[in-house]
Amino acid sequence: MFFRSNGSTGLCYSCPNRHFRFCKSLLNGSSAEFDAHAVKNIAVIAKQYLYRQGDMNNELLVLREGWVMLTRVSDDGKRQVFRSVLPGELLGFQQHFHGPAIYSAIALVDSVLCKVPNSVEYYSTQPELALSLATSEACDKMLTEMYLGNITHRKARERIAFMALEIYHRLMLRGLNNEYTIQFPLKQEDIADTLGLTTIHVNRTLHAFRDEGVLQIHKHQLTILDYEVLYALAGSRFEFGPI
Amino acid sequence: MFFRSNGSTGLCYSCPNRHFRFCKSLLNGSSAEFDAHAVKNIAVIAKQYLYRQGDMNNELLVLREGWVMLTRVSDDGKRQVFRSVLPGELLGFQQHFHGPAIYSAIALVDSVLCKVPNSVEYYSTQPELALSLATSEACDKMLTEMYLGNITHRKARERIAFMALEIYHRLMLRGLNNEYTIQFPLKQEDIADTLGLTTIHVNRTLHAFRDEGVLQIHKHQLTILDYEVLYALAGSRFEFGPI
DNA sequence: TTAAAAACTTAACCTGGATTAATTTTTTTT
DNA sequence: AAAAAAAATTAATCCAGGTTAAGTTTTTAA
Numbered sequence: 001m002f003f004r005s006n007g008s009t010g011l012c013y014s015c016p017n018r019h020f021r022f023c024k025s026l027l028n029g030s031s032a033e034f035d036a037h038a039v040k041n042i043a044v045i046a047k048q049y050l051y052r053q054g055d056m057n058n059e060l061l062v063l064r065e066g067w068v069m070l071t072r073v074s075d076d077g078k079r080q081v082f083r084s085v086l087p088g089e090l091l092g093f094q095q096h097f098h099g100p101a102i103y104s105a106i107a108l109v110d111s112v113l114c115k116v117p118n119s120v121e122y123y124s125t126q127p128e129l130a131l132s133l134a135t136s137e138a139c140d141k142m143l144t145e146m147y148l149g150n151i152t153h154r155k156a157r158e159r160i161a162f163m164a165l166e167i168y169h170r171l172m173l174r175g176l177n178n179e180y181t182i183q184f185p186l187k188q189e190d191i192a193d194t195l196g197l198t199t200i201h202v203n204r205t206l207h208a209f210r211d212e213g214v215l216q217i218h219k220h221q222l223t224i225l226d227y228e229v230l231y232a233l234a235g236s237r238f239e240f241g242p243i
Numbered sequence: 244m245f246f247r248s249n250g251s252t253g254l255c256y257s258c259p260n261r262h263f264r265f266c267k268s269l270l271n272g273s274s275a276e277f278d279a280h281a282v283k284n285i286a287v288i289a290k291q292y293l294y295r296q297g298d299m300n301n302e303l304l305v306l307r308e309g310w311v312m313l314t315r316v317s318d319d320g321k322r323q324v325f326r327s328v329l330p331g332e333l334l335g336f337q338q339h340f341h342g343p344a345i346y347s348a349i350a351l352v353d354s355v356l357c358k359v360p361n362s363v364e365y366y367s368t369q370p371e372l373a374l375s376l377a378t379s380e381a382c383d384k385m386l387t388e389m390y391l392g393n394i395t396h397r398k399a400r401e402r403i404a405f406m407a408l409e410i411y412h413r414l415m416l417r418g419l420n421n422e423y424t425i426q427f428p429l430k431q432e433d434i435a436d437t438l439g440l441t442t443i444h445v446n447r448t449l450h451a452f453r454d455e456g457v458l459q460i461h462k463h464q465l466t467i468l469d470y471e472v473l474y475a476l477a478g479s480r481f482e483f484g485p486i
Numbered sequence: 487t488t489a490a491a492a493a494c495t496t497a498a499c500c501t502g503g504a505t506t507a508a509t510t511t512t513t514t515t516t
Numbered sequence: 517a518a519a520a521a522a523a524a525t526t527a528a529t530c531c532a533g534g535t536t537a538a539g540t541t542t543t544t545a546a
Contacts, residue, residue, distance in 0.1 A: 072392065075478045080392040095381045102385065123374050130373035131366050137380030138338045142345065144387045149315065149323040152394060152439030156503070188524070196395035201503055203525060235318045399533070430493070444533055446495060 012036040012114075015064060017088035020174075021139075022062055025132035026116060033122065040115040046185075050091075050105040050113070058098055060118035061091045066111020067185050071193070072103040081194040083143060084108075084186070086170055090136045092118075108185035151196050156205050159195040161233035164215055168224060184222035255279040255357075258307060260331035263417075264382075265305055268375035269359060276365065283358040289428075293334075293348040293356070301341055303361035304334045309354020310428050314436070315346040324437040326386060327351075327429070329413055333379045335361075351428035394439050397478075399448050402438040404476035407458055411467060427465035 013036060017023045027036060041064065044050060051057055053072055068085040082103055085091050091105060091113070097120055117123070123130040143166075150162045171182050186194075192202045209215040214230055216223045224230055256279060260266045270279060284307065287293060294300055296315055311328040325346055328334050334348060334356070340363055360366070366373040386409075393405045414425045429437075435445045452458040457473055459466045467473055 074392060078396050080395055082388055082391065093377070093381060095378055095385065102388075120374065123377075124370045127367050127370035127373050130370050130377060131363065134336070134366075134373060134377035134380055135338055137377055137384055138336060141380055141384040141387060142338065144384060144391060145325055145345075148325065148387060148391050148394070149317060151391070152323055152436075153321050187522095193395075198504060199524085200505085200526090204503090207525080432493080441534060442494085443496090443535085447533090450495080 012039055015114075016175075017062065017064060020088040022090045022116065022129075022132050022136055023088065025129050029126055029129055031122075031126055031129070034117060042113045042115065044107045044111050044113070046107060046109050048107050050107065051101050052104040053102060054100045056098065056100055058094075058101070058118060059092055060116050061113040062116055063087050063089055063091060064112040064114050066113075067108045067183070068105050068111060068113075069108050069186070069190065070103045070105055079193045081190055083140070083147070083194075084167060086167075087174055087176065090116075090133075093133055093137060109183070147194070156195075156197055156201055157208075158233050158235065159197065160191065160202065160205050160209070161215070161230050162235065163191065163195060164222060164224070165230055165234040168222070180224040180227065182222050183220065184217055185220050255282055258357075259417075260305065260307060263331040265333045265359065265372075265375050265379055266331065268372050272369055272372055274365075274369055274372070277360060285356045285358065287350045287354050287356070289350060289352050291350050293350065294344050295347040296345060297343045299341065299343055301337075301344070301361060302335055303359050304356040305359055306330050306332055306334060307355040307357050309356075310351045310426070311348050311354060311356075312351050312429070312433065313346045313348055322436045324433050326383070326390070326437075327410060329410075330417055330419065333359075333376075336376055336380060352426075390437070399438075399440055399444055400451075401476050401478065402440065403434065403445065403448050403452070404458070404473050405478065406434065406438060407465060407467070408473055408477040411465070423467040423470065425465050426463065427460055428463050 012018050012023065012027055015023065018027055026034060042050075042061070044066075050061070050068065051059075063085050065087050068091060070082040070085065070091075071079055072082065073079045085105070092101075094102065097118065117129075123133065146166070147163075150159055154162075167184070168177065168180075168182055171177050176182065188202045188206065189199045191197075192199045195202075197205075206215070206217060212229075213225045214233075216225055255261050255266065255270055258266065261270055269277060285293075285304070287309075293304070293311065294302075306328050308330050311334060313325040313328065313334075314322055315325065316322050328348070335344075337345065340361065360372075366376065389409070390406075393402055397405075410427070411420065411423075411425055414420050419425065431445045431449065432442045434440075435442045438445075440448075449458070449460060455472075456468045457476075459468055
């Protein structure tokens with residue numbers, strides 16, 4: 001299915017994410033406390049912040065549908081985009097359950113999230129779920145390391161190619177692509193702040209990609225026009241990524 | 244104590260790391276299987292690889308003493324240094340317990356590591372330990388995110404200042420500093436491959452820092468000469484880091 | 487102890503991408 | 517539908533850091 005419709009809520013049993021990652025562990029678990037019939041859904045509209053850096057409202061969430069972006073503004077006012085959270089992925093776990101958030105989470109499109117248990121006490125009785133938290137963190141870490149490796153030493157064209165292909169790949173694994181087209185709500189400024197480039201240079205490079213028939217972003221849709229060329233530029237780094 | 248002597252082995256009860264991170268959880272745990280009297284120590288000499296990217300020997304290790312560096316060589320032959328593993332830190336956990344390693348681990352000085360349990364089955368009965376794995380991964384992730392934020396958009400002087408201060412800070416929390424001096428086994432090339440710079444430019448910048456009385460690296464020792472200036476350059480980003 | 491290799495250093499030149507400054511197009515709000 | 521705000525686009529100039537090419541010093545191996 002392409003571009004799930006927004007606004008769905010309800011049971012885990014009908015959720016497209018139920019076989020993946022944290023949800024899978026949650027539903028397979030033996031906890032009497034977790035009731036898949038009473039999952040609390042949180043609906044947010046586009047541009048709404050789930051929380052901001054420094055906030056203490058530490059909820060643990062799984063994105064059911066939509067798109068969430070994690071950003072942090074540093075002392076000098078520059079903004080770093082850490083990553084996009086895609087459907088099925090966990091959001092909000094950190095070293096200290098009740099410490100301040102180190103980054104902000106913003107919904108880029110209308111989204112639905114599910115609250116999952118978020119206390120040390122709960123996970124202290126659920127080893128498989130605690131292990132699933134560890135796996136989720138390991139996946140995030142790997143993704144961040146991939147971006148670190150991509151940005152360090154590589155040129156603008158390669159960075160952008162990598163990012164496009166990485167996100168395409170991650171959405172494809174969830175069946176959220178339509179051939180070579182995906183939903184893509186990031187602005188050029190978001191790409192720039194992810195990859196350490198200026199908006200102007202992102203614009204120049206995207207324009208060149210379009211002229212060359214490599215990649216096109218139009219009306220919040222990204223289309224891969226020449227997979228081979230993009231793949232060669234990206235360097236297949238995205239393939240060692242997490243599921 | 245400054246620069247622990249190498250070669251010590253033995254029980255957890257006398258280990259300086261016993262109150263930190265994963266070791267703490269391991270010793271506080273209720274597992275009959277884990278015997279702190281029979282910890283398997285692994286001694287490696289400088290320049291020895293613990294494992295290489297692609298290897299399947301998936302051991303879970305805690306660095307008892309020494310210094311381990313994580314690196315990955317990509318398709319195009321460029322090397323990315325991901326991070327340094329310092330005493331007390333966990334090493335080797337990944338999404339799939341038995342998948343190939345995505346990076347190599349090399350000891351930069353003579354080091355001692357401790358094997359800790361590494362099976363899904365084990366952690367499936369030890370919720371607190373599984374949660375400690377999750378916390379460890381969250382710390383690594385945060386550190387990687389800090390470096391991502393540092394490298395993206397910032398200039399060479401700031402990147403190097405950040406790295407020096409971050410490593411100094413992390414060692415200081417373990418009591419492994421001597422005033423403003425720390426052991427520092429990284430070569431200029433390692434700094435370059437960590438920060439996305441050339442060796443030549445790292446050399447230029449370090450030289451300038453020495454001339455300006457900011458920072459000095461000599462004979463594998465790093466000395467902070469002007470903490471204030473270094474702190475101003477680094478932008479206090481390292482302070483939100485993990486313990 | 488000497489030879490070889492690795493690491494560090496310095497200088498000259500060059501380029502990818504930043505900066506600055508508009509303008510146009512699209513989206514959102516009224 | 518008009519006004520305002522946000523996002524995308526284009527062009528001109530500039531510089532931080534890359535590249536190339538030698539050195540020199542330090543470390544390691546023979």
